[in-house]
Structure formats: structure tokens, C-alpha cells
Ligand SMILES: Nc1ncnc2c1ncn2[C@@H]1O[C@H](COP(=O)(O)OP(=O)(O)OP(=O)(O)O)[C@@H](O)[C@H]1O
């Protein structure tokens with residue numbers, strides 16, 4: 001294992017999450033598709049990459065990891081998919097297109113050339129807008145050829161499994177370009193059709209796809225067949241074990257149980273990313289006593305971790321809440337931040353929303369979809385999803 005604070009981790013660098021990995025690998029090979037949820041930096045991409053790695057060692061499965069964060073069009077998405085597909089499967093598709101005269105040869109050539117060019121490291125996008133238009137025009141047969149491929153593979157005892165990272169970013173990129181939601185609908189309907197054909201998938205994203213679809217008034221129907229996997233911070237014992245292991249890797253002499261306790265006390269939540277970032281800084285400065293740890297936390301760690309998260313929270317509040325509902329949402333968040341456990345009752349939410357003239361049901365729904373709070377179906381109350389939200393409200397003068 002190494003200390004890695006930033007990019008997705010897998011293999012020996014990937015720790016814990018054994019339940020999630022088991023759920024993902026078993027569900028996906030049996031035919032159930034997943035939506036991986038959780039705050040930024042909780043480890044969603046790592047879960048996808050590690051799942052792909054495990055599946056690659058599983059007979060009769062072809063896992064494909066596809067990061068769509070920077071894609072902006074249907075044709076980029078389709079060529080990205082082809083690029084990740086094993087070459088023999090791409091050839092099978094090409095034969096389909098040609099034999100049934102589904103796709104004009106010049107378009108198939110252009111798509112394939114783009115696949116080759118990018119995978120050769122060229123990075124150039126050939127055809128540009130023209131190819132985009134052609135791919136959209138022939139989208140239906142292209143989409144259906146992949147359905148046939150998935151069925152054909154299943155019939156031969158092999159399942160293609162797609163791990164799509166940052167789908168909401170891709171959808172937002174498309175929306176920003178042409179301001180219509182047609183292409184978003186096309187992508188979502190395509191993925192749904194592929195799933196129905198037996199191509200299972202896990203979809204992840206660092207913004208809530210449900211919130212995004214609701215904003216665009218696209219009904220959740222297109223993703224309601226996905227089983228949700230909610231990634232949580234590490235448990236106390238896991239966090240302690242990770243700290244101790246990384247302290248060993250960092251060769252921090254004089255590391256004691258008191259050091260572990262001191263470090264964890266500085267971190268608002270047990271995100272593996274927080275622990276990795278902290279250990280990376282402690283290693284650089286050779287800090288291992290509780291005093292040294294407190295020093296590093298105060299002088300660099302808190303700033304680095306808190307600032308980026310606060311900015312995300314601010315953005316989500318500003319972009320995903322209309323001004324009216326935002327005031328009520330902030331009032332609820334402030335009240336929760338004041339509670340030691342970050343909790344609030346249903347009645348208390350009602351009492352806050354009423355004088356502001358806001359529908360408390362709508363406020364609760366938005367807060368939950370934005371992943372600020374989580375509902376407790378038993379008590380009907382709510383709790384903050386992470387402790388960092390408390391200090392954020394305090395920093396913003398809310399409490
Ligand atoms: N299972 C894990 N074991 C060890 N470290 C992990 C694990 N998962 C995540 N991390 C740490 O968190 C960092 C971020 O992980 P990852 O990129 O998977 O998060 P993410 O949820 O996809 O983030 P983003 O929302 O920004 O896309 C990694 O670089 C690593 O430091």
C-alpha cells in the first residue's frame with residue numbers, strides 16, 4: 001500500500017469497503033445495475049476502478065471503466081465506449097453495421113478512425129461537429145447494435161459490465177453546449193435500453209444525478225431501475241487501522257495510539273481521503289507527536305481540506321436551491337449544525353419553514369437530494385451527512 005491522496009485507488013492501495021465491493025461485483029454479474037452515491041472525495045471512483053479490477057479477474061465478464069467527465073457530445077460518448085471495448089467486440093459491431101447496411105460506411109469509418117486515433121495517443125477529434133450530427137442521426141441503429149452485442153455476449157455466457165464515472169458532468173456539459181435536454185434524454189434512454197439488454201452498469205458522479213434530473217424536469221423514471229449504493233465515511237476502527245498502517249508506510253517513528261487519537265480528533269469525518277491527505281503532510285514534516293500533529297492540522301491541513309469542501313457546499317446551495325427555498329434550507333441546516341448529533345426532528349423543520357412561507361416537504365426533499373441530510377424513516381427526523389457541514393454553517397455565520 002502507498003499513501004495516495006487524490007486520484008482513484010485500487011488493488012493494494014484500496015482498503016475496506018468489502019461489503020460494497022461484494023455487493024457491486026455480485027449484483028453486476030447477476031444483472032442488477034447500481035447508482036453509486038456519496039459526497040465528493042468519499043471514494044466513488046475508487047470503488048468503480050476496484051470493482052473493474054476484481055471483475056477483470058472474474059471469468060465470463062468484460063468490465064469496462066469509462067470516465068465521461070470531459071465528454072461533451074453523443075459521438076464522443078460513443079467513441080469513448082468503443083475505445084474501451086475489446087477490439088474483437090468492436091469488429092463484431094462493425095460487421096453488424098455493414099452487413100445490415102445500418103450505418104453508412106463513411107460514418108462507421110469516421111467513428112472507428114476516431115477510436116484508433118485517440119487510443120494511439122493522438123487525442124485529436126476528427127470530424128468534429130459533422131461527425132456529431134451524423135452520430136445523432138444514426139443513433140438508433142448504433143444504440144441497437146450494442147443491445148444486440150450485449151445479448152449475443154450473454155448467449156455465449158459472457159457479460160459486458162460498464163462502470164461509468166461522472167455521468168452528471170457529461171450530461172451537464174451537453175446541456176451547457178446546446179441548452180436542450182434532448183441529448184440528455186437520449187443518453188439516459190440508451191443506457192436504460194443497454195441495461196435491459198443485459199449490459200449491467202454502475203453509475204457514479206460527484207453531483208447528485210437525481211437533483212440534476214429534477215432541475216431539468218426529466219423524470220426519474222430513466223434511472224429508477226438502479227439499486228443505490230451509498231458510500232459512507234469509514235467506521236472508527238477502520239479509520240484507526242488506516243492511520244496506523246499509513247503511519248508505518250510514512251516511517252513515522254514515535255507514532256503512538258495517542259498520535260492516532262490526536263489525528264482523528266482533528267478530522268471532521270473519517271473520509272479515507274482526509275486520512276491520506278493528513279498522512280501525506282505528516283510524512284513530509286516528520287510529525288508524529290500529538291503536539292506536532294495539532295500544529296500541522298492548524299497550519300495546513302484544515303485550510304486545505306476545509307476550504308475546498310466549504311466551496312463545494314456553497315456552490316451546491318447557491319446553484320441547486322432557488323432563493324426562496326434556500327433561506328429555509330439554510331435555517332434547517334443551521335439548526336442541525338447546532339445539535340451535537342447534527343439531528344433535527346420533523347416538527348422542528350416544520351416550525352422553521354412555516355414562518356418563511358416555505359413548504360417543508362419540498363425543503364426536506366431538496367436537502368436530501370442534494371445530499372446535505374439523510375432521513376431516518378423510523379423517526380421521520382433528519383441528520384447531517386457529514387460533520388464538516390457543522391463547521392461550515394458556523395464559518396458562514398449561521399450559528
Ligand atoms: N478504499 C480506499 N482506500 C484508501 N483510500 C481511499 C479509498 N477510497 C478513497 N480513498 C482516498 O480518497 C481519495 C479520493 O478517492 P476517489 O477519487 O475514489 O473519490 P471520489 O468520491 O471519486 O471523489 P470525487 O467526488 O472528487 O470524484 C483517494 O485518492 C484516496 O486518497
Ligand SMILES: [Mg+2]
Pocket residue numbers: 044045046165206
Ligand atoms: Mg470520482
